[in-house]
Amino acid sequence: MIHVRVVRKNHLIQSITVTGHADSDVYGHDLVCAIVSGIMTGLCNAMDQLAHEDNMIVDEGHVEIHVTHPNEKTDLILETGLIQLKTAEEVNQDYLKVTEV
Numbered sequence: 001m002i003h004v005r006v007v008r009k010n011h012l013i014q015s016i017t018v019t020g021h022a023d024s025d026v027y028g029h030d031l032v033c034a035i036v037s038g039i040m041t042g043l044c045n046a047m048d049q050l051a052h053e054d055n056m057i058v059d060e061g062h063v064e065i066h067v068t069h070p071n072e073k074t075d076l077i078l079e080t081g082l083i084q085l086k087t088a089e090e091v092n093q094d095y096l097k098v099t100e101v
Contacts, residue, residue, distance in 0.1 A: 002036050004085050004098040012070035013078040016043070018063040022095035032095045035088045040065075043081040051077060 005017045018040055022032035040063045047053040047065060051074045055066040067074045082098070089096045 001094075002032065002096045004036075004089075004096070006082060006098065006100045008100065009070065012075045013067065013082070014070055015064065015066045016040075016078060016081070017065075019061060021061050022092070024092070024095045032088070032092045035092075036085065036096065039081055039084045039088070043078065046077045046081075047074065 002018060002020045002022050005015075005019075006013060007015045007017075018036060022030050022036070024030050024032045040058075043065060044056050044058060044063070047056065047067075051071075053065075053067055053069075053074060055068050057064040065078070067078070085096075085098050089098050
């Protein structure tokens, strides 16, 4: 299962951490992993190019985005990604869990 953990501070997203594998199909054909990978890659690129935040870790089965200076721009970018992740969770509840703390 893929676990997404969202941490907020003063109502702004401070970090998003994604761990695990969906295991909804064989490696290379897992659409849930592909969906989450695409969302997280887009978020990392947007944070880098639009918000100039580069505190990210991207490894196999593990992605972390940490916001150094949370603000309206970083929050809008990450909230957009969170909506996408929650939408994917709605139709893939056996393989994807989003938790906000």
